[in-house]
Amino acid sequence: MIEIKDAPGTKGRQVRLSVSDLDAVYRLHLAATGAVGRPELIKPESRDFFERILGGGGSIVGFVSDDALIAYGVLQFDLPPAEDARPLLGLGAGDRLAKLAGASVLPEAWGGGLHDELIHLRVDEARRAGIRHLYATSAPGNLRSWPNLVDAGFAVRAIVEKYGGHLRYILHRDLETAGPQETGGAWCPVEDIGRQRALIAAGSAGMRWRRRADGGRDLFYRGVA
Structure with missing residues (x-):
């Protein structure tokens, strides 16, 4: 866990997570998805997924309060064919694309603006990595997710069935244009x-x-x- 800086207000410390934080990330994922209790709205991920991301397939940033992880956001660079949204977005094979591949906030910290902060942190991380295009998926019924993405400059570009036939918005942002x-x-x-x-x-x-x-x-x- 690498500290980035203190977050504004009472949001804790911004951190970049490492493989040593795998168990903490997965516990938080289970706590957040369990509190929602609707897999059609939030895709349950495996421990292996987070291990691949932390092992070099992307990065995970988060917030720590009192030495406990209270929020994380995944930025995925290595996109398997099922997650390569270039055809849906009209992008070519040479266009650099990454995915905001999920975020979780400890239920006790919901409503504190951490989800918004995680979006902006990952956008900044993608820019530093030279990524031009970002996308995310969000269920139309997930009112904690896609409105924050739209407010952050993402646009709904497609509606598809994914993750067992559940509806998902495909939201896209070009980081090199104003929109x-x-x-x-x-x-x-x-x-x-x-x-x-x-x-x-x-x-x-x-x-x-x-x-x-x-x-x-x-x-x-x-x-x-």
Whole structure:
């Protein structure tokens, strides 16, 4: 565990994790996914997955408070064919792509902004590594995940079935541009998967979101020139 710096407020210390932290990462993963209890919203990962990342397949950054790991975020460089989103994003084989491959926050620390911080930390890490394109997957029903990604400049570019047939947004960000040129636009309820897929097929991407009066969420789809 390598300390990066103190985090703002009471979020603890920012750290970059190593193979020696494998057990702590996996325990936190089990605690966070167990608290949600819905594998259709959050993909359960194996201990081997984290071992591969920490062994050189990527990096894991996190937050420590009172010497305990309270949050982590995975940045995956080595993408197996099933996780290579270049075809979905219209990228070529030579385009450098990495994945924000999951994040977990100790349930007692939910709501403290750690998920947002982990997104920004990994974006900075990708820039330092010379990565241009980043992507992430998030279930449409995971309201703790994709809104934070959209707020951080990611756009919904596809909706696919993954991880046992569960729906996932594919969100993309080009780190070398301020964002795609936008034309037109329409709000669409997150629950309306068919309409969102039609908007994406017509060349639009989900770039902003809003909370409805009934507690639901809408995504704003705009054409990408």
